[in-house]
Amino acid sequence: MTTGFGAVIVAAGKGSRMGTRESKQFLHIGGKPIVVQTMDIFNRLPWIQQIVLVTGRDDVERCEAWISAYGLDKVSAVIPGGRERQESVYLGIKQMHTEWVMIHDGVRPFVTTEEITTCRDTAVSEGAAVLAVPVKDTIKQVNGQGLITGTPDRQSLWAVHTPQAFRLSELMRAHETAQQDGFAATDDAMLLEHIGLPVAVAEGKYSNIKITTPEDLEYAAFMGRNKEETGS
Numbered sequence: 532m533t534t535g536f537g538a539v540i541v542a543a544g545k546g547s548r549m550g551t552r553e554s555k556q557f558l559h560i561g562g563k564p565i566v567v568q569t570m571d572i573f574n575r576l577p578w579i580q581q582i583v584l585v586t587g588r589d590d591v592e593r594c595e596a597w598i599s600a601y602g603l604d605k606v607s608a609v610i611p612g613g614r615e616r617q618e619s620v621y622l623g624i625k626q627m628h629t630e631w632v633m634i635h636d637g638v639r640p641f642v643t644t645e646e647i648t649t650c651r652d653t654a655v656s657e658g659a660a661v662l663a664v665p666v667k668d669t670i671k672q673v674n675g676q677g678l679i680t681g682t683p684d685r686q687s688l689w690a691v692h693t694p695q696a697f698r699l700s701e702l703m704r705a706h707e708t709a710q711q712d713g714f715a716a717t718d719d720a721m722l723l724e725h726i727g728l729p730v731a732v733a734e735g736k737y738s739n740i741k742i743t744t745p746e747d748l749e750y751a752a753f754m755g756r757n758k759e760e761t762g763s
């Protein structure tokens with residue numbers, strides 16, 4: 532175990548909502564596969580010591596080739612993921628040997644070094660942290676008949692992004708408990724909530740989108756062009 536931070540990048544999804552023949556994490560923006568763009572941001576941070584990439588079983592080889600071609604020297608392992616994101620994260624964290632770990636979606640390539648650093652600092656001061664943005668719309672609860680049943684107070688609503696940063700030992704315990712309890716979560720913070728550990732919110736930017744559906748590709752292409760022009 533070393534002190535400091537590592538990152539698990541999860542990119543083993545099927546991209547069913549995107550519906551492209553090529554999995555969305557391997558589409559090119561700004562001249563590079565999306566997952567390479569994402570790993571590169573973490574690889575450049577001096578305080579990130581180790582990166583583990585979790586991807587599809589059939590994609591391990593091409594990811595290893597990209598990692599070598601793009602000089603992503605902090606990637607210590609590329610491993611096949613699981614059926615659900617939660618399982619992919621669990622497999623990833625088992626490969627980590629840093630005290631702290633950040634979990635990040637391979638399909639969030641527009642996260643900035645500033646946001647990642649804010650998330651790190653909040654985790655260190657509060658114990659665990661997720662990047663998130665205040666919700667801009669009014670959110671309604673709707674029942675199966677399409678009728679509104681409530682309007683939660685918008686002041687208390689945040690849309691949660693990644694990275695999400697945890698002490699490796701606590702995240703491991705949270706995943707193990709979830710597995711024993713059959714508890715399924717859509718993000719890692721939920722697993723800490725399940726075992727009663729606090730997680731703080733670090734305010735991020737609306738630009739840190741998760742590339743999920745086809746219209747996100749238009750935004751990604753626009754952002755990719757900007758990246759190429761500015762060299763950032």
Ligand SMILES: Nc1ccn([C@@H]2O[C@H](COP(=O)(O)OP(=O)(O)OP(=O)(O)O)[C@@H](O)[C@H]2O)c(=O)n1
Pocket residue numbers: 541542543544545546547548549556585612613614615616617619620636637638639741742743
């Ligand atoms: N079994 C899975 C499912 C998802 N992910 C990863 O988790 C991130 C966020 O998931 P999402 O956007 O939902 O991706 P997909 O599961 O690929 O998309 P969909 O739900 O549309 O199939 C992505 O980087 C995805 O590759 C993963 O590593 N393993």
Ligand SMILES: C[C@](O)(CO)[C@H](O)COP(=O)(O)O
Pocket residue numbers: 616636691692693717718719741
């Ligand atoms: C972790 C996450 O990115 C937070 O927004 C998200 O929950 C993962 O993907 P999902 O399948 O779209 O929920």
